[in-house]
Amino acid sequence: MEIFDTTTFIPPFALDIDLETGAMPDATNHLVRNASAMKGHYADSAAFDALVANGDPLHYEVFEKPVPEEYGHLMYCISKLQPGKVGDEFFMTKGHYHTVVQTGEIYLALAGEGFMLMKTQDGQFHYERMQRGRMVYVPPYWAHRSVNTGSEPLISFCVYPGDGGHNYGDIETEGFPGRVFEKNGEIVIE
Ligand SMILES: [Fe+2]
Numbered sequence: 001m002e003i004f005d006t007t008t009f010i011p012p013f014a015l016d017i018d019l020e021t022g023a024m025p026d027a028t029n030h031l032v033r034n035a036s037a038m039k040g041h042y043a044d045s046a047a048f049d050a051l052v053a054n055g056d057p058l059h060y061e062v063f064e065k066p067v068p069e070e071y072g073h074l075m076y077c078i079s080k081l082q083p084g085k086v087g088d089e090f091f092m093t094k095g096h097y098h099t100v101v102q103t104g105e106i107y108l109a110l111a112g113e114g115f116m117l118m119k120t121q122d123g124q125f126h127y128e129r130m131q132r133g134r135m136v137y138v139p140p141y142w143a144h145r146s147v148n149t150g151s152e153p154l155i156s157f158c159v160y161p162g163d164g165g166h167n168y169g170d171i172e173t174e175g176f177p178g179r180v181f182e183k184n185g186e187i188v189i190e
Contacts, residue, residue, distance in 0.1 A: 095145025
C-alpha cells in the first residue's frame with residue numbers, strides 16, 4: 001500500500017460517543033470558553049459586562065481526541081454550547097474561518113436546538129437550523145458560528161480536514177451580518 005508521504009500513518013481505532021450528552025472518552029483536547037472570552041461579540045455590551053461580572057459563566061466547550069493535523073486525516077470534535085442570552089441575544093460561539101479557507105466541515109446536531117450562522121468574506125450570509133439529527137454542511141470559504149436558542153446545551157459532532165486549522169481573528173474584526181435574538185417571545189435573526 002502506498003501512503004501519501006506527508007500524511008502520518010496511524011492504526012485504525014473506534015470510540016463510543018454518548019449521543020445524549022456528547023461525552024467523548026479520552027478527549028484529551030478540551031477547549032473551554034467562559035463568557036469573558038466573547039468580549040466584543042455581542043450587541044449589548046452592558047449586558048455582556050454584567051454577565052461577566054456576575055460569575056463569568058461557562059459559555060462553550062470543544063472536545064477533541066487529537067489525530068495528526070495533516071492533509072488526509074480527519075479532525076473530529078464535540079461542541080457543547082450552553083443555553084443563555086446576553087441581553088436579548090442568544091449565546092453563540094466565536095465562529096471562525098478555517099486557516100486553509102478552502103476547507104469545509106460537517107456538523108451533526110445531537111442535542112438541543114439552535115442555528116448555524118455562515119458568512120463569506122464578500123458579505124454573503126446564510127443560516128441553517130440545528131436540532132437533533134440534522135446535519136449542516138459548511139462549504140469551503142464559509143465562516144461559521146453556532147447559536148443556542150434552546151434551554152439545554154446545543155451539542156454537535158463535527159468533522160473537518162486535518163490541515164484546515166482555525167482563524168478566529170477575522171471574525172473578531174468583521175463580525176457576522178446576522179444575530180439571533182429573542183424579541184416578544186419570538187426567535188428573530190437580524
Ligand atoms: Fe470549523
